[in-house]
Amino acid sequence: MSDTTGTLLSILKSQPVMPVLIIERVEDAVPLARALAAGGLKAIEVTLRTAVALDAIRAISEQSPDTLVGAGTILSPDDYQAAVEAGARFIVSPGATPALFAAARTSGVPYLPGTSTASEIMAAREAGLGIVKFFPAEQSGGAAFLKAISSPIADMKFCPTGGISLRNAGDYLSLPNVVCVGGSWVAPKDLVAAGDWDAITKLASEAAALR
Structure with a gap:
């Protein structure tokens, strides 16, 4: 297991749910991050x-010291570098390419690549990664797929994301090869638009209590 995989595992194991955020207004970034941290979700993914998005990552990195901010929807090495320069502490992509694997090898910032098949999981494993995103989780076989893959590829860990909510998160979190789940339900667009940070803190608290 690489050093960056160990770092990433420690981040993801710290909470059962990783908020996946689409931030439309940079002025929402810091209060949103603080609201989630107050509810117990201190690691977050801001999607590009x-x-x-990059300004939001920079603002959170500089102004919300309780938050460990990562960057998602990374599609190229240029995205990877820009996110790191903005202050991202980990990188997430919807899929994976040889160019992104190469970027990860030369970066000290951990990489969580997206996978949805056994071959993609094996490619990430071959690249030296011990944990991957399973995306889009519900559309790619859900918890049943991860349960089935746990025997033939027993040493890989997963952060499933896509179609996961408070209703079905437990199905994934009960699996031994799942470290955490990714979800957007903890920061609904209407609550963010309204600046209802207390409501978001409550949703974060409910998510943080899942095991």
């Missing part, structure tokens, strides 16, 4: 799906 908006024009302000």
